[in-house]
Amino acid sequence: MTTVSAETEASPATSDDDVMVRVTDLTKVYETGAEHPISACDRISLAVERGKLVAVTGPSGSGKSTLLHLIGALDSADSGTIMVDGREVTSLRGRELAVYRRTIGFVFQRFHLLPTLTALDNVMAPVLPLKVAFDKKERARELLAEVGLAGREDALPSKLSGGQQQRVAIARALIQRPSLLLADEPTGNLDSQTGAQIIDLLFNLRTTAKTTIMIATHDEGLADRSDQIVQVRDGKVVSAVGPGVA
Ligand SMILES: Nc1ncnc2c1ncn2[C@@H]1O[C@H](COP(=O)(O)OP(=O)(O)OP(=O)(O)O)[C@@H](O)[C@H]1O
Numbered sequence: 248m249t250t251v252s253a254e255t256e257a258s259p260a261t262s263d264d265d266v267m268v269r270v271t272d273l274t275k276v277y278e279t280g281a282e283h284p285i286s287a288c289d290r291i292s293l294a295v296e297r298g299k300l301v302a303v304t305g306p307s308g309s310g311k312s313t314l315l316h317l318i319g320a321l322d323s324a325d326s327g328t329i330m331v332d333g334r335e336v337t338s339l340r341g342r343e344l345a346v347y348r349r350t351i352g353f354v355f356q357r358f359h360l361l362p363t364l365t366a367l368d369n370v371m372a373p374v375l376p377l378k379v380a381f382d383k384k385e386r387a388r389e390l391l392a393e394v395g396l397a398g399r400e401d402a403l404p405s406k407l408s409g410g411q412q413q414r415v416a417i418a419r420a421l422i423q424r425p426s427l428l429l430a431d432e433p434t435g436n437l438d439s440q441t442g443a444q445i446i447d448l449l450f451n452l453r454t455t456a457k458t459t460i461m462i463a464t465h466d467e468g469l470a471d472r473s474d475q476i477v478q479v480r481d482g483k484v485v486s487a488v489g490p491g492v493a
């Protein structure tokens with residue numbers, strides 16, 4: 248484990264083949280109409296090694312969600328570059344962007360399940376309009392079993408606990424076998440015991456599915472167990488610890 252300062256260039260010691268995410272000088276400014284615009288991302292540079300689980304920590308308003316949204320192309324940057332699996336995300340447009348988004352799984356704090364769909368249909372929802380080379384229902388069933396919800400396929404979200412709803416949301420994020428899973432405070436709406444189970448599940452995915460995972464979190468316990476910690480404050484990386492940033 249190596250500690251680097253915020254000014255250190257991202258990961259010269261790591262070969263690009265091993266890097267899943269490389270962010271360079273990423274900047275996102277929100278014009279709020281007030282005198283000073285908000286720099287939600289202020290020249291952020293970082294690298295995440297393939298197959299690692301990274302905790303993105305920092306106080307409320309420090310820019311964690313913004314960073315994950317930019318990496319997942321849910322929002323666009325003002326300047327800087329984001330390379331994911333060798334692809335330059337910030338230059339993607341139209342169909343290429345849609346294809347890229349399908350390679351990313353996103354898990355939200357508030358689950359965002361569709362209330363009128365069963366657990367199984369929620370998991371299948373992202374691929375329903377797509378032509379895919381796998382059996383959608385079969386894979387959705389497998390994923391629900393993987394997250395510990397075998398037998399609850401037909402349950403509506405309202406009949407599931409918060410932890411179970413988040414499991415459905417994680418299964419949904421995995422339906423296209425993403426190479427990168429981004430989770431924005433996935434335990435923020437859960438009690439600590441249920442949250443710990445969700446974190447265990449994410450650590451298992453990192454090991455079994457070899458998925459690279461970035462988690463925005465306030466959870467110190469998670470940060471302690473992660474392979475790498477990226478600490479942000481006022482839109483800047485103030486400390487990065489771990490193999491991807493040596
Ligand atoms: N759409 C927006 N318009 C204007 N300002 C925004 C917008 N989204 C975020 N911000 C501002 O950008 C900064 C970073 O916000 P962000 O949501 O990324 O923080 P965060 O670290 O995820 O916080 P939290 O821990 O509360 O989720 C904050 O000052 C926030 O008010």
Ligand SMILES: [Mg+2]
Nearest residue numbers: 311312313463
């Ligand atoms: Mg946030």
